[in-house]
Amino acid sequence: MVTAVDRMTETLRERIPPLTAVPLPRAVDERVLRRQWPSSEFAAPPPGSGLKAIPGDAGPPLLGHTVRMMRYGVPYGLQRFERYGPVWWSGAFGRRIVTLTGPDATQVALINKDKAFSQEGWRFFIERFFNRGLMLLDFGEHHTHRRIMQEAFTRDRLVGYVDSMGPTLREGVASWASTPNPRLYWALKQLTLDVATRVFMDMPSGADALKINRAFVACVRAATAVVRQPVPGGRWRAGLKGRQLLERYFASNLPAKRAGEGTDLFSALCHATTDEGERFTDADVINHMIFLMMAAHDTSTITSTAAAYYLAKHPEWQERAREESLALGDELPGTEALDRLDTLDLVIKESLRLVAPVPSMSRKTVKDTEVLGYYLPEGTLVGVSPSVNHFDPRYWTAPHTFDPERFGAGRREDKSHRFAWMPFGGGAHKCIGLHFGTYEVKALLHEMLRRYRWSVPRGYRVRWDYVSLPVPVDGLPIHLHRV
Incomplete structure (x- = not known):
C-alpha cells in the first residue's frame, strides 16, 4: 500500500538536485560522496503502529560517516537527502544518529508539541564545554x-x-x-x-x-x-x-x-x-x-x-x-x-x-515518537539540518545561486514555509x-x-x-x- 508519506518521500527525491548540480569543495571526488554502504533499518516500529522504519546505513567501519559529514557539509547532507528522503540515520561519532531534513520534518522536532524532543542531544556534543548554557536547558x-x-x-x-x-x-x-x-x-x-x-x-x-x-x-x-x-x-x-x-x-x-x-x-x-x-x-x-x-x-x-x-x-x-x-x-x-x-x-x-552559521541542531527523544510516519524510539540522538533546508528546491529558486532578491518584498521565498529559512x-x-x-x-x-x-x-x-x-x-x- 502506498501511503501519503511514501508519495511525499518519492516527490522529495525527485526534486532534490543531482550532485552534479551542487558546487562541491575543490578536489572532491564525487565518488567519495556517491559511495554507498548497505542500508538497514534504524529500529523496528511497534507492531500495528502503521509507522515506518527509518532507513540509513552505518557507513565505513569505526568512524562511520564522521569524516564525510565534517569534510563535505552541505553536499553530504544533500546526498543523504537524495538517497533516503527526509528522515534517515547514519553512523557517526560512535553513535547512530537520525537526521531530519526538509522543513516539514524540522517543524515536528522544533515545535515539539508532544515534548518528545529534548536538548539532551546538544549535551552529547557540547555539555562539557558549554555546561548549562541556555541552549542546553529544557522545558x-x-x-x-x-x-x-x-x-x-x-x-x-x-x-x-x-x-x-x-x-x-x-x-x-x-x-x-x-x-x-x-x-x-x-x-x-x-x-x-x-x-x-x-x-x-x-x-x-x-x-x-x-x-x-x-x-x-x-x-x-x-x-x-x-x-x-x-x-x-x-x-x-x-x-x-x-x-x-x-x-x-x-x-x-x-x-x-x-x-x-x-x-x-x-x-x-x-x-x-x-x-x-x-x-x-x-x-x-x-x-x-x-x-x-x-x-x-x-x-x-x-x-x-x-x-x-x-x-x-x-x-x-x-x-x-x-x-x-x-x-x-x-x-x-x-x-x-x-x-x-x-x-x-x-x-x-x-x-x-x-x-x-549553525548547520546542524541536536535533539534527543525522551519518549517514543514519530516524524512524518517514521518511528523514533526513546533515547534517539537526532540532528536537524538547516543547511539542507536552505537548499530545498521546493522552496528556493535555483538554490545554489547567490540571489538576495529572493528575500525582497516581491518574492519572499523565505516565507514559503516557516522552516524553509531557519538560520x-x-x-x-x-x-x-x-x-x-x-x-x-x-x-x-x-x-x-x-x-x-x-x-x-x-x-x-x-x-x-x-x-x-x-x-x-x-x-x-x-x-x-x-x-
Missing part, C-alpha cells in the same frame, strides 16, 4: 532562564549595545589598512571578540584577549572531536582546558559586575530580575556568559565572513550596498540608521541561507540574540563598505570546513582597496 527550566535573560535583550538595551559597539568596529576595520591582503575570517574573528568583550563586559580587548579567543575556539572544536577522551594533544583535552580558563576568567570579574550598575550584558545578567523576583545565581551567570560570548562572536564571524565573500564575488551588490552606507554620512550609526540599510538586509539573509533555529529555542547579531553584522559590513572595496583572487571559490562550525579552510584571502 520549564529553559522557560524560566529565558524569561530572566530576556531582560538583557530588551529594545532599550539593544540600542545601548549597538551604540557601544560602533567605536570598536570603526577602529578595528580602520586598522586593516596596514594589512591590505588579510585572511578575512581571522581578522573578523578577532574583531567580533573585541566587540563581545566591549559590549558584553564593558572591558577593552587587552592582553587576555588572545588566550580567551583560543579558549573559545578550543571549546567549539572539541564538540566534534572523534577521540572523546582527554588524551594529550587532542581536541577534547584542549576544550576541557579552555572551559576551565573561561570559568576562572568570568568568575574573577563577576563580583565587580554584581556590585556595579553597568550597562553591558554581563551586568545585565547579574541584575536581571523578573516581576516575581527570579534572578540568576553566580553559577548561572558564568555559564550563560560563556555560552553567549561563544554564540555571539562565532556566529557573527561566520555570517560577516560569508556576506563579505559574496559581496566580493558579486561587486554589483557591493556597490549597491556601499551607496546606501555612504548615504548615512560619517556618524556612527545607531539601530534606526542601520534599519535603513535595505541592501545589506537582503545580502545578510542570503548569506545566512547559503552558509548557515536562528525555531520554536522555544529560537536564538535569543538574533537581533543583536544581525545589527552587529550589519554595522561591521557598513564600516567595511564605507572604507574599502574588496575582492578575492580571480576564479577563487571558498571552501568551508565543517569540523565544528563552518570556517573557510584558507581563512578567506581578500584584497582591500581604500575607497
Whole structure:
C-alpha cells in the first residue's frame, strides 16, 4: 500500500538536485560522496503502529560517516537527502544518529508539541564545554532562564549595545589598512571578540584577549572531536582546558559586575530580575556568559565572513550596498540608521541561507515518537539540518545561486514555509540574540563598505570546513582597496 508519506518521500527525491548540480569543495571526488554502504533499518516500529522504519546505513567501519559529514557539509547532507528522503540515520561519532531534513520534518522536532524532543542531544556534543548554557536547558527550566535573560535583550538595551559597539568596529576595520591582503575570517574573528568583550563586559580587548579567543575556539572544536577522551594533544583535552580558563576568567570579574550598575550584558545578567523576583545565581551567570560570548562572536564571524565573500564575488551588490552606507554620512550609526540599510538586509539573509552559521541542531527523544510516519524510539540522538533546508528546491529558486532578491518584498521565498529559512533555529529555542547579531553584522559590513572595496583572487571559490562550525579552510584571502 502506498501511503501519503511514501508519495511525499518519492516527490522529495525527485526534486532534490543531482550532485552534479551542487558546487562541491575543490578536489572532491564525487565518488567519495556517491559511495554507498548497505542500508538497514534504524529500529523496528511497534507492531500495528502503521509507522515506518527509518532507513540509513552505518557507513565505513569505526568512524562511520564522521569524516564525510565534517569534510563535505552541505553536499553530504544533500546526498543523504537524495538517497533516503527526509528522515534517515547514519553512523557517526560512535553513535547512530537520525537526521531530519526538509522543513516539514524540522517543524515536528522544533515545535515539539508532544515534548518528545529534548536538548539532551546538544549535551552529547557540547555539555562539557558549554555546561548549562541556555541552549542546553529544557522545558520549564529553559522557560524560566529565558524569561530572566530576556531582560538583557530588551529594545532599550539593544540600542545601548549597538551604540557601544560602533567605536570598536570603526577602529578595528580602520586598522586593516596596514594589512591590505588579510585572511578575512581571522581578522573578523578577532574583531567580533573585541566587540563581545566591549559590549558584553564593558572591558577593552587587552592582553587576555588572545588566550580567551583560543579558549573559545578550543571549546567549539572539541564538540566534534572523534577521540572523546582527554588524551594529550587532542581536541577534547584542549576544550576541557579552555572551559576551565573561561570559568576562572568570568568568575574573577563577576563580583565587580554584581556590585556595579553597568550597562553591558554581563551586568545585565547579574541584575536581571523578573516581576516575581527570579534572578540568576553566580553559577548561572558564568555559564550563560560563556555560552553567549561563544554564540555571539562565532556566529557573527561566520555570517560577516560569508556576506563579505559574496559581496566580493558579486561587486554589483557591493556597490549597491556601499551607496546606501555612504548615504548615512560619517556618524556612527545607531539601530534606526542601520534599519535603513535595505541592501545589506537582503545580502545578510542570503548569506545566512547559503552558509548557515549553525548547520546542524541536536535533539534527543525522551519518549517514543514519530516524524512524518517514521518511528523514533526513546533515547534517539537526532540532528536537524538547516543547511539542507536552505537548499530545498521546493522552496528556493535555483538554490545554489547567490540571489538576495529572493528575500525582497516581491518574492519572499523565505516565507514559503516557516522552516524553509531557519538560520536562528525555531520554536522555544529560537536564538535569543538574533537581533543583536544581525545589527552587529550589519554595522561591521557598513564600516567595511564605507572604507574599502574588496575582492578575492580571480576564479577563487571558498571552501568551508565543517569540523565544528563552518570556517573557510584558507581563512578567506581578500584584497582591500581604500575607497
